[in-house]
Amino acid sequence: MLRIVRTSHAEEDLIAIWQYVARDSEAAADRLLDRIENRWQQLAIYPSSGPLREDIAPGVRHLVVGEYLTFYRIDDNAIESCACCTVGANRADDLI
Numbered sequence: 068m069l070r071i072v073r074t075s076h077a078e079e080d081l082i083a084i085w086q087y088v089a090r091d092s093e094a095a096a097d098r099l100l101d102r103i104e105n106r107w108q109q110l111a112i113y114p115s116s117g118p119l120r121e122d123i124a125p126g127v128r129h130l131v132v133g134e135y136l137t138f139y140r141i142d143d144n145a146i147e148s149c150a151c152c153t154v155g156a157n158r159a160d161d162l163i
Contacts, residue, residue: 103132
């Protein structure tokens with residue numbers, strides 16, 4: 068089973084997502100981050116479950132978690148969580 072490694076970019080995205088959702092409900096923000104974390108943990112078992120996003124960068128894949136996309140890469144030893152954004156965000160150049 069591969070380990071999950073978060074980039075600093077992914078950490079910053081998670082903090083920003085939590086802060087945005089927490090304006091209405093801290094409990095909802097906590098639940099959302101738990102859902103994202105659970106999906107990332109599933110990647111340890113099924114690393115190729117997210118479709119490739121070669122349009123963003125070579126080897127990048129994504130998962131959908133509610134209204135959010137999480138982007139990641141797979142290498143021999145780990146899954147690198149790279150970024151998170153809303154589904155409608157137009158940040159492809161800034162993600163990876």
